[in-house]
Amino acid sequence: xxxxxxxxxxxxxxxxxxxxxxxxxxxRKRADEERERLLAAExxxxxxxxxxxxxxxxxxxxxxxxxxxxxxRSAIQRVAELAVRDYSDWCxxxxxxxxxxxxxxxxxxxxxxxxxxxxxxxxAPEEAxxxxxxxxxxQIVPALGEASxxxxxxxxxxxxxxxxxxxxxxxxxxxxxxxxxxxxxxxxETYGSDDLALAxxxxxxxxxxxxRGRLYRAxxxxxxxxxxxxxxxxxxxxxxxxxxxxxxxxxxxxxxxxSSAEVLGNSALDAIPGWRDAVDTIPVSSSPDPGQAEVVxxxxxxxxxxxxxxxxxxxxxxxxxxxxxxxxVHHLEELKADFIATASHELxxxxxxxxxxxxxxxxxDFALDEGGRNRFISLIADESERLGRIVNEILLANQLDAGRxxxxxxxxxxxxxxxxxxxxxxxxxxxxxxLKISADEELPLVAGxxxxxxxxxxxxxxxxxxxxxxxxxxxxGVAPHEDDVRFWVRDEGLGIPEGEEQKxxxxxxxxxxxxxxxxxxxxxxxxxxxxxxxRMGGRIWVEANGKxxxxxxFELQAAESTPAVEPRAASVELHGFVPRARRVxxx
Ligand code: ADP
Numbered sequence: 001x002x003x004x005x006x007x008x009x010x011x012x013x014x015x016x017x018x019x020x021x022x023x024x025x026x027x028r029k030r031a032d033e034e035r036e037r038l039l040a041a042e043x044x045x046x047x048x049x050x051x052x053x054x055x056x057x058x059x060x061x062x063x064x065x066x067x068x069x070x071x072x073r074s075a076i077q078r079v080a081e082l083a084v085r086d087y088s089d090w091c092x093x094x095x096x097x098x099x100x101x102x103x104x105x106x107x108x109x110x111x112x113x114x115x116x117x118x119x120x121x122x123x124a125p126e127e128a129x130x131x132x133x134x135x136x137x138x139q140i141v142p143a144l145g146e147a148s149x150x151x152x153x154x155x156x157x158x159x160x161x162x163x164x165x166x167x168x169x170x171x172x173x174x175x176x177x178x179x180x181x182x183x184x185x186x187x188x189e190t191y192g193s194d195d196l197a198l199a200x201x202x203x204x205x206x207x208x209x210x211x212r213g214r215l216y217r218a219x220x221x222x223x224x225x226x227x228x229x230x231x232x233x234x235x236x237x238x239x240x241x242x243x244x245x246x247x248x249x250x251x252x253x254x255x256x257x258x259s260s261a262e263v264l265g266n267s268a269l270d271a272i273p274g275w276r277d278a279v280d281t282i283p284v285s286s287s288p289d290p291g292q293a294e295v296v297x298x299x300x301x302x303x304x305x306x307x308x309x310x311x312x313x314x315x316x317x318x319x320x321x322x323x324x325x326x327x328x329v330h331h332l333e334e335l336k337a338d339f340i341a342t343a344s345h346e347l348x349x350x351x352x353x354x355x356x357x358x359x360x361x362x363x364x365d366f367a368l369d370e371g372g373r374n375r376f377i378s379l380i381a382d383e384s385e386r387l388g389r390i391v392n393e394i395l396l397a398n399q400l401d402a403g404r405x406x407x408x409x410x411x412x413x414x415x416x417x418x419x420x421x422x423x424x425x426x427x428x429x430x431x432x433x434x435l436k437i438s439a440d441e442e443l444p445l446v447a448g449x450x451x452x453x454x455x456x457x458x459x460x461x462x463x464x465x466x467x468x469x470x471x472x473x474x475x476x477g478v479a480p481h482e483d484d485v486r487f488w489v490r491d492e493g494l495g496i497p498e499g500e501e502q503k504x505x506x507x508x509x510x511x512x513x514x515x516x517x518x519x520x521x522x523x524x525x526x527x528x529x530x531x532x533x534x535r536m537g538g539r540i541w542v543e544a545n546g547k548x549x550x551x552x553x554f555e556l557q558a559a560e561s562t563p564a565v566e567p568r569a570a571s572v573e574l575h576g577f578v579p580r581a582r583r584v585x586x587x
């Protein structure tokens with residue numbers, strides 16, 4: 001109520017009486033109060049909107065930081081730094097790495113903290129944090145609704161004097177990956193439910209980022225594994241539980257000549273020829289331990305027989321088989337077996353001759369005339385020499401394999417070597433064979449090992465004689481060719497069938513291993529020639545000699561054009577574990 005009092009006066013100004021009015025102003029007062037209240041509410045709402053907007057901005061910014069990198073550690077550190085701008089004085093994040101221990105990955109503090117308050121929290125996660133990670137439940141100190149009253153609370157983070165703290169688990173896909181802890185040491189109020197919601201939101205985003213980082217790494221690792229499988233030299237075949245081929249790597253394609261298009265997604269039994277018979281013989285183990293058994297089985301690829309060594313390992317999704325092409329090894333094994341057969345035959349024949357001749361000479365029951373004795377003695381000498389040659393071949397091949405061979409590099413006259421070889425061969429050449437020399441007048445010196453060049457020529461000439469059962473002319477020649485000197489031995493013998501021109505230079509390789517033509521040999525001669533010529537920096541090959549016979553040629557550098565070499569360079573290369581001299585393909 002408002003009371004208004006007024007004096008009422010007469011015309012002369014004399015007071016007559018007083019008049020009092022009582023006015024009810026309740027309505028207006030209420031209206032004013034209502035307006036005040038509304039204004040306050042509006043102010044509060046605006047403040048709350050601003051706060052909410054600020055939180056939204058913070059959460060969005062944190063989300064962007066976490067989403068922009070797959071390296072979650074540095075992203076988490078940046079988010080922690082954002083959090084200490086407004087919401088806390090300290091922000092700490094602890095993470096469990098794939099089954100490892102809980103580890104502190106980020107610690108951030110507000111910039112404006114006083115020095116005293118800026119003591120860092122412990123480097124190791126505290127008991128309370130561990131509990132949050134283990135139980136997956138959160139902690140807030142003081143509890144919601146409980147005022148701090150300046151009382152001390154048991155802090156979550158050790159080492160700092162917190163007035164209020166929140167610790168929430170980082171959860172993704174029902175797993176707890178760590179914890180986020182916020183603490184206020186001086187500024188602001190104790191944490192309330194809004195702060196808790198914010199912390200949980202932030203924790204969720206951090207957990208997602210960690211999970212994504214892990215997934216990303218797993219995918220990368222898988223991609224790496226796939227790349228490895230694509231590049232290993234072993235064939236890899238994965239057959240699922242239903243017998244369908246799920247993986248067929250490039251090596252498998254190369255070994256079997258079956259493209260992945262033909263095999264992938266199809267039943268292994270249908271897609272891989274011979275699989276039905278082979279699969280039962282392949283050892284399959286349940287763990288990929290090393291040293292497990294393998295079988296060597298034949299496989300027909302493109303009409304050619306290949307030998308592959310294969311074994312399998314079972315896993316929950318099926319069986320993975322790894323296989324290698326052993327055709328070359330198998331081939332070499334076969335050649336070795338042939339070699340042992342031929343070499344022992346080769347050794348036995350002269351041995352038998354020597355033994356027979358010696359026995360005959362020792363007999364007392366019949367007398368041999370002078371001529372007879374001499375015949376037997378020269379037979380012994382010849383056959384012993386043959387034995388020596390074979391043994392030398394084997395030794396030399398072995399030395400070449402082991403890389404223990406020194407080669408000289410003195411320039412020498414090629415024509416002289418050719419003449420010596422022909423002269424020496426002429427002495428024991430069969431009558432049906434005519435030896436001929438073709439040497440240019442003007443020849444440069446050759447850079448190489450003279451003895452070894454002679455050996456190569458002797459091998460080639462001996463072969464020419466051996467493989468010319470009907471005789472004919474054998475031409476041994478030498479001529480300059482560009483910067484090189486070219487040697488050749490041309491015969492009119494059996495010749496080399498097409499397609500065998502390179503193989504005859506392989507170790508132990510013989511065109512007629514069963515010796516149906518009655519000509520023996522170790523299969524080492526041309527291998528030795530090839531190795532020696534290649535190691536002297538030259539090349540050797542064979543060409544057909546018109547209609548009949550063949551021409552073996554090799555080229556070596558002429559001495560004048562030889563670049564200055566370190567004196568021992570040629571032999572140094574042959575010691576120790578060094579790559580073999582590069583093979584120049586035969587023409
Ligand atoms: P071998 O000890 O068998 O003679 P080589 O390595 O010297 O071994 O020769 C390999 C094979 O090449 C021989 O077995 C033979 O079949 C073939 N060969 C070598 N030289 C000649 C040639 N001049 N004419 C025909 N065939 C040859």
